[in-house]
Amino acid sequence: AQKVTQAQTEISVVEKEDVTLDCVYETRDTTYYLFWYKQPPSGELVFLIRRNSFDEQNEISGRYSWNFQKSTSSFNFTITASQVVDSAVYFCALAPSLYNFNKFYFGSGTKLNVKP
Amino acid sequence: DVKVTQSSRYLVKRTGEKVFLECVQDMDHENMFWYRQDPGLGLRLIYFSYDVKMKEKGDIPEGYSVSREKKERFSLILESASTNQTSMYLCASSPERWRGWNTEAFFGQGTRLTVV
Numbered sequence: 001a002q003k004v005t006q007a008q009t010e011i012s013v014v015e016k017e018d019v020t021l022d023c024v025y026e027t028r029d030t031t032y033y034l035f036w037y038k039q040p041p042s043g044e045l046v047f048l049i050r051r052n053s054f055d056e057q058n059e060i061s062g063r064y065s066w067n068f069q070k071s072t073s074s075f076n077f078t079i080t081a082s083q084v085v086d087s088a089v090y091f092c093a094l095a096p097s098l099y100n101f102n103k104f105y106f107g108s109g110t111k112l113n114v115k116p
Numbered sequence: 117d118v119k120v121t122q123s124s125r126y127l128v129k130r131t132g133e134k135v136f137l138e139c140v141q142d143m144d145h146e147n148m149f150w151y152r153q154d155p156g157l158g159l160r161l162i163y164f165s166y167d168v169k170m171k172e173k174g175d176i177p178e179g180y181s182v183s184r185e186k187k188e189r190f191s192l193i194l195e196s197a198s199t200n201q202t203s204m205y206l207c208a209s210s211p212e213r214w215r216g217w218n219t220e221a222f223f224g225q226g227t228r229l230t231v232v
Contacts (some may be wrong), residue, residue, distance in 0.1 A: 004158075006158075009156075035220065037180075037223075042225060043125075043204070043206075043225040043226040044120075044223050044224060044225040044226065045206065045223035046223075047220040047221075047222070050219070050220055091158060091159065093159075102163070102210055102220070103174075103217075104159070104161065104219050104221070106151075106158035106159040106160070107158050107194075108156050108157055108158040109158050
């Protein structure tokens, strides 16, 4: 069974605070992909990052960083010095590599409110 | 830039009507998907297509069908709309594997369908 849990339904922070969005996944597959997508109020999902299960290196991209830990089946996302433009719904997703495309299993999303 | 375009942002339909949601992508992607997004449930896969005229059921296909007559276009059909199909519908596309790895999917802006 494939499952992604985002336990934080909604988070509110004040601008410039750091915030971590949690993602815990379940899979029996040994090879899989993990993703984070951002959904701004306009509606479309914007790709942020993809990780494959063999690559546990953490990644940093500007104010964004991701912590992938297979031992705890977690793929957490941290925004440093948050900005109002970061306000959105963030989805974590799991995709087994069984298919030659991404058959996503999405978490329920975390709504981030960044207040000025 | 990859563009996935959904024909309508908002639709209001009556119970029992046949409803067509259209999606067009301009990047010659082989794979196309329809998801449904509901609060607290994240995105759930309704149907997907990995080639023209090919389709497969996702996790929640009941009450829906799809059509893919041309590579760039993927239509979702609600044969007889019901109030429990009121939701946000998102279309996505993705290419085939590249160098052995799945790449990200690209999403449209969504169609918010209300069935009254």
